[in-house]
Amino acid sequence: MHAVRGISLEILAGEFVAVMGASGSGKSTLMNMIGALDRPTGGHYWLDGIDISTLNRDALADIRNEKIGFVFQGFNLLSRTSALENVEMPMLYHRHRIHSQEQRECAMHALELVGLGPRADHHPNQLSGGQQQRVAIARALVNRPALLLADEPTGNLDSQTSIEIMGVFQKLNDQGITIIMVTHELDIARYTKRNVILRDGKIVTDSTVADRLNAEVEIGRLKEAQQAVKLA
Amino acid sequence: MRIFASLRIAGRALRRNKMRSLLTMLGIIIGVGAVIGSVSLTTGATKQVEDQVASLGENVITVFSGNFTSGAMRGGWGSAPTLTLDDAKAVAQLPDVLAVSPEVRDREQILANGLNWNTQVMGESPDYPQILNRSIASGVMFGDQDVRSLAKSAVIGKTVADQLFPNENPVGQTVRIRNLPFQIVGMLTPKGFNLFGQDQDDVVVVPYSSHMHRITARTFLNDILVEATSDKTILKAQNEITDLLTVRHRSKDPDFTVRNQADLMDRVSSSSRIMGRLLAGVAAVSLIVGGIGIMNIMLVSVTERTREIGIRMAVGARAADILVQFLIEAVTLSAIGGFIGIIGGMTFSWLIAYFQHWPTVTPTVWIVVAFISSALIGVFSGFYPAWKASKLDPIDALHYE
Numbered sequence: 001m002h003a004v005r006g007i008s009l010e011i012l013a014g015e016f017v018a019v020m021g022a023s024g025s026g027k028s029t030l031m032n033m034i035g036a037l038d039r040p041t042g043g044h045y046w047l048d049g050i051d052i053s054t055l056n057r058d059a060l061a062d063i064r065n066e067k068i069g070f071v072f073q074g075f076n077l078l079s080r081t082s083a084l085e086n087v088e089m090p091m092l093y094h095r096h097r098i099h100s101q102e103q104r105e106c107a108m109h110a111l112e113l114v115g116l117g118p119r120a121d122h123h124p125n126q127l128s129g130g131q132q133q134r135v136a137i138a139r140a141l142v143n144r145p146a147l148l149l150a151d152e153p154t155g156n157l158d159s160q161t162s163i164e165i166m167g168v169f170q171k172l173n174d175q176g177i178t179i180i181m182v183t184h185e186l187d188i189a190r191y192t193k194r195n196v197i198l199r200d201g202k203i204v205t206d207s208t209v210a211d212r213l214n215a216e217v218e219i220g221r222l223k224e225a226q227q228a229v230k231l232a
Numbered sequence: 233m234r235i236f237a238s239l240r241i242a243g244r245a246l247r248r249n250k251m252r253s254l255l256t257m258l259g260i261i262i263g264v265g266a267v268i269g270s271v272s273l274t275t276g277a278t279k280q281v282e283d284q285v286a287s288l289g290e291n292v293i294t295v296f297s298g299n300f301t302s303g304a305m306r307g308g309w310g311s312a313p314t315l316t317l318d319d320a321k322a323v324a325q326l327p328d329v330l331a332v333s334p335e336v337r338d339r340e341q342i343l344a345n346g347l348n349w350n351t352q353v354m355g356e357s358p359d360y361p362q363i364l365n366r367s368i369a370s371g372v373m374f375g376d377q378d379v380r381s382l383a384k385s386a387v388i389g390k391t392v393a394d395q396l397f398p399n400e401n402p403v404g405q406t407v408r409i410r411n412l413p414f415q416i417v418g419m420l421t422p423k424g425f426n427l428f429g430q431d432q433d434d435v436v437v438v439p440y441s442s443h444m445h446r447i448t449a450r451t452f453l454n455d456i457l458v459e460a461t462s463d464k465t466i467l468k469a470q471n472e473i474t475d476l477l478t479v480r481h482r483s484k485d486p487d488f489t490v491r492n493q494a495d496l497m498d499r500v501s502s503s504s505r506i507m508g509r510l511l512a513g514v515a516a517v518s519l520i521v522g523g524i525g526i527m528n529i530m531l532v533s534v535t536e537r538t539r540e541i542g543i544r545m546a547v548g549a550r551a552a553d554i555l556v557q558f559l560i561e562a563v564t565l566s567a568i569g570g571f572i573g574i575i576g577g578m579t580f581s582w583l584i585a586y587f588q589h590w591p592t593v594t595p596t597v598w599i600v601v602a603f604i605s606s607a608l609i610g611v612f613s614g615f616y617p618a619w620k621a622s623k624l625d626p627i628d629a630l631h632y633e
Binding site for chain 2: 062063064070077094
């Protein structure tokens with residue numbers, strides 16, 4: 001039984017792709033493979049010019065460390081560990097030793113990038129869901145990966161916070177970071193540039209997003225609506 | 233390997249569960265504390281014994297006469313009259329011999345001051361105090377002149393002085409041995425009981441010539457006390473004595489025995505060494521139990537933190553990184569436990585020394601051994617859980633609930 005069969009997918013640097021599909025469509029398997037957590041039983045996967053399908057466990061770990069940033073649905077931050085230390089974590093496993101002073105600076109910079117600079121010493125339980133996800137994004141970015149991989153990043157967030165997170169992604173994408181995101185929410189997928197829809201392990205749709213939404217505009221609209229509700 | 237980072241991660245993980253970490257360490261703390269405590273006690277006891285043996289006199293060789301056998305009855309060492317004064321004089325001429333005291337012993341009822349007391353009367357040479365490392369507290373030791381003239385001079389121990397001259401200075405007074413008046417010329421500095429429970433101060437020492445001619449009318453010696461020139465020449469002197477006496481006695485079976493202090497020391501300290509080994513064995517068992525405790529907690533910890541392991545692997549931790557992280561955690565636990573155990577064991581032995589007045593000595597080598605072995609226990613008991621953690625699949629670990 002193969003969860004994903006005969007897929008040929010090319011994603012170029014600077015793209016922002018949403019992978020969609022019902023549960024059982026094979027998108028988790030695809031994501032595990034793209035994320036170098038798993039190897040395909042057949043076929044090849046090239047990331048940044050490297051054939052991932054031939055690498056061993058340690059080499060895969062190094063690829064994850066240097067080339068890929070993960071953002072998960074459940075944030076997956078270490079509890080009772082400050083935001084800053086969570087963001088520093090991938091640097092601990094970098095193949096070239098990074099001086100702790102430099103680690104601190106890089107982590108701080110990444111947190112500022114997602115707008116959480118002032119909350120660097122907060123622990124995850126002191127942060128809201130959206131803030132936790134921003135910490136996770138900062139952690140994913142800290143080793144300057146070629147690819148940011150987000151697995152249902154808005155699944156645990158309310159709609160306004162979801163749009164805010166999409167805003168962060170759009171801003172990062174504008175800076176040239178490639179993002180692949182799994183989601184099953186159609187309106188969230190509209191913030192991306194390209195939508196890939198899977199069914200039964202095969203790609204059924206691969207299209208550019210025509211009516212792309214801008215997160216900043218949408219947030220402004222949402223706030224206006226809230227204002228109107230309060231006034232009325 | 234990023235050791236400092238791993239140390240920091242381990243420290244944080246242990247601080248997160250302070251109570252659990254402390255309880256886990258307790259096994260090692262008790263084990264190491266028991267090792268250090270028992271070693272301190274037995275080393276102290278051994279050292280005390282050795283000091284006592286050394287205080288019997290340094291470089292001392294004792295020549296006992298052979299055992300006396302009559303039919304099926306066999307007497308102990310010194311029961312057969314085989315050693316003579318000429319033997320002693322010949323021994324004194326040997327190159328590696330510093331001093332000699334021909335020894336004759338007898339128990340006598342002695343009288344003085346209207347009181348009487350049964351004590352050991354020893355015939356010795358003027359070198360007796362020097363050989364046995366004793367000194368004269370007051371008065372003088374009798375001299376060679378006294379030996380030549382069969383002088384009725386005596387040096388007494390403190391116990392005898394206390395019994396016969398309760399509130400007086402005994403020096404200059406007279407004590408009667410077999411009704412002969414001996415003048416007390418000196419008093420030995422008290423030395424207390426020896427290893428065998430004998431009171432070394434319950435003694436009267438007279439010139440051997442006076443003892444042999446005036447008191448017992450004996451021609452044979454019980455034994456000969458010999459002092460070698462140095463601790464390096466003891467064995468040489470011992471061999472010289474053996475050779476000399478074998479020739480002099482013209483006997484195939486040696487009718488004498490030559491012993492030195494080292495032999496005695498060996499025999500006495502072997503018992504306390506056995507005791508020490510026994511205690512160390514018990515302590516080692518408790519260390520192993522402590523190690524099992526650490527392994528148990530580490531296994532629980534690995535299961536609890538499966539998701540954390542998944543996250544770390546997802547951001548690029550290699551299997552070796554995870555292995556080292558958990559290994560360092562286990563070693564940190566056991567090493568801190570070992571350190572606390574060493575402090576505890578030393579405190580315990582210090583308290584024993586202070587309140588029970590037992591001599592305790594904590595050898596530095598054992599402190600090092602205890603620390604290293606507790607760290608090794610951490611490595612051994614932490615390895616299996618750490619290996620298990622490192623073999624987790626990142627995808628399964630990430631989705632572990």
